[in-house]
Amino acid sequence: MNLSKIKEIYDSPPIDNEINIGGWVRAFRAKKFIELNDGSTIKNIQCVIVDGKIDQDILNEINVGCSLIITGILIKSIGKGQSFEIKVSDIKLIGKSDSEKYPIQPKKHSFEFLREQAHLRIRTSTFSSVMRIRSKLAFSIHEYFNKNGFNYIHTPIITSSDAEGAGEMFKVTTLESKDLAKKSIDHSNDFFGKKTSLTVSGQLEAETYALGLGKVYTFGPTFRAENSNTSRHASEFWMIEPEMAFYDLNDNMDLAESFVKYILNYVLKNCDEDLKFLDQRLFKEESQKPKNKRNDLSLIEKINFTINNKFTRVSYSEAFDILKNSNHNKKKKFEYPIDKWGSDLQSEHERFLVEKHFKAPVIIYDYPSKIKAFYMRLNDDNKTVRAMDVLFPGIGEIIGGSQREERLDILQQRMAENGIDEKELWWYLDLRKYGTAPHSGFGLGFERMVMFCTGMSNIRDVIPYPRTPKNASF
């Protein structure tokens, strides 16, 4: 059957023509007005039942949540609230719904409740808007890289190397639990004949391809077994990792800024209705907060602000001084006071720099080597590495990246310092033996970008089925 999409109908209404649409009932009033939604847009379409036209038995079965195919003529509406409606000539009841039990009632539900109904929450306005934006964002990412000469590569999900060297990996094994309980586990009998895990990042493999194809990117799921139960950490999340040969850290920062601005622009241009809806939602939520806790900018203003402002670039040492000398620090308002050069910045510090001090997205670069991964290029001061983190308002770190260490001897030394076995990463070292070149890259946390574009404050609400510590339902 040829079904029209509600979005197409709104884009160019075929007035006076007969149309068929399939969707789910959002509301049914006075046994006469059906609000139908098919997911193609945030808007419902009003379907008006003319007296006597539709069998009473069918009307008695129509409830919130059931699925219908409706046939009728699209007419100009005489009622308020919509410019056209469907004069219904036929209704096929495809799937009944027990309205008493259907969890998604036409009223406000808490996000906590909806997480427990993750299979049905997509039928709410908020979640359908978020997920449509998520989809558009993914497309814009591929579009950006495709337009800019990057090759999309697929790095392995099952891996034997710990790319970040942080030991936060989920094991992949077919060994029996009795073998796993042993003090030293023998992986020679395991499925791959060695210890394997789910990847935390495709970077190391992407580097090998960048030193052959020039410019590459990955866009795939990554996994971290870190026990951080925050609103910005998931155990399974999607990451975009570009990697470019002959790029230094400045080129890397330029790319990150241009890339992020491109995808934000794309969302502004292509997700107008959904953004407006989420903007309103956030406005209502903010207006319930005390005045001094409210965000100054609305969702759309925040996106525009990010596109129109140059990201502030400061070194870790500069950022450290700003934080250390801030009144906030002197008055002991940070949970983690800033004291010694070399300590990692906490999200409260990042947010202070972005939201209070610079009032703009910030790129911090040249971090102390001790707090960053082994592969980052060592500076001449022997204390800092060519790392960069991009920090966003309300989110904190959204991108982490670096120029890579391309010098064999220094990389070997950094691996030794970090207790990384050269035998495991022989192929990574090979890159530095055969035609090494300066190169750089970064990782954008996809969910954090979706959070930024939708104003959702919990990562669990921007991915269909979130995986977090103690939670893998569905």
Ligand code: 4AD
């Ligand atoms: O800073 P990270 O750990 O960097 C890397 O993995 C590098 N290998 C990237 C590269 O240079 N190719 O992670 C990159 C980004 C973070 O900035 C953050 O946005 C996101 O990934 N991220 C997470 N997002 C959700 N849940 C988590 N547990 C995340 N951990 C990192």
Ligand code: MG
């Ligand atoms: Mg990071």
